[in-house]
Amino acid sequence: MSQPTSLTIDIWSDVMCPWCAIGYGQLTRALGELEGEIEAAVRWHAFELNPDMPPEGEDQAAHIQRKYRRTAQEGAAIRAQMRAIAESAGVSLDYEGAKDERGEAPPAMMWNTRAAHKLLTFALEEAGPAVQTTLKLALFAAHFNQRRNVSDPQVLLDIAASVGLHREAARAALADEALEARVAAEERQAWDMNITGVPAMVINGKFLVPGAQSPETYVNVLRRAAEKAA
Numbered sequence: 001m002s003q004p005t006s007l008t009i010d011i012w013s014d015v016m017c018p019w020c021a022i023g024y025g026q027l028t029r030a031l032g033e034l035e036g037e038i039e040a041a042v043r044w045h046a047f048e049l050n051p052d053m054p055p056e057g058e059d060q061a062a063h064i065q066r067k068y069r070r071t072a073q074e075g076a077a078i079r080a081q082m083r084a085i086a087e088s089a090g091v092s093l094d095y096e097g098a099k100d101e102r103g104e105a106p107p108a109m110m111w112n113t114r115a116a117h118k119l120l121t122f123a124l125e126e127a128g129p130a131v132q133t134t135l136k137l138a139l140f141a142a143h144f145n146q147r148r149n150v151s152d153p154q155v156l157l158d159i160a161a162s163v164g165l166h167r168e169a170a171r172a173a174l175a176d177e178a179l180e181a182r183v184a185a186e187e188r189q190a191w192d193m194n195i196t197g198v199p200a201m202v203i204n205g206k207f208l209v210p211g212a213q214s215p216e217t218y219v220n221v222l223r224r225a226a227e228k229a230a
Helices: 018-033 060-068 072-088 114-127 129-145 153-162 167-174 177-192 215-229
Strands: 005-013 038-046 200-203 207-210
Touching: 005 018, 005 215, 018 038, 018 072, 018 129, 018 215, 038 114, 038 129, 038 177, 038 215, 060 072, 114 129, 114 153, 114 167, 114 177, 129 153, 153 167, 200 215, 207 215
Parallel strands: 005 038
Antiparallel strands: 005 200, 200 207
């Protein structure tokens, strides 16, 4: 029996991006279909959708209305459509945490993600692609399912520790100016590659797949990349 072809998948993504979570869900389904045929190492790279987001964040619904010039009704319709697509990808974007005494969930917010990207860069360098992906999924869950403030250093340190990263090493990483420079370099690289939106996946450094695609699309591109790598 032949060995599976090994590929590298570099994903430019933001923690705040629901389509990034959906795209990874679709990619995971594609890789499941290709089990035994293709195996992939996934690496995540920084792309900030809102680099100027202030520390206090912004209400998600208000952010969508302001940034994309949508009415409240249009914004709600977009979120409903997105949730339906996410469900088909096996991804939950719904709040799953505790509610207050009135039965209300905390507000859905948008946060600055520079510190989260520093932590992800640290995870890749310190522990490798598998742990970095575990951290990325934990950050998605913290943002979408738990509505935690993923710009808060203490929240980030808790999440880092939960995936097995050393808490004090992660704390040092958040203060590391060299990591800040590497995050900025990854974002410049995205622009140099004409990546203007996320997710954007680059397979084996050659095949750029923009946006959240269907599992079938990912299967086809991965097979083409495997043929070229053979």
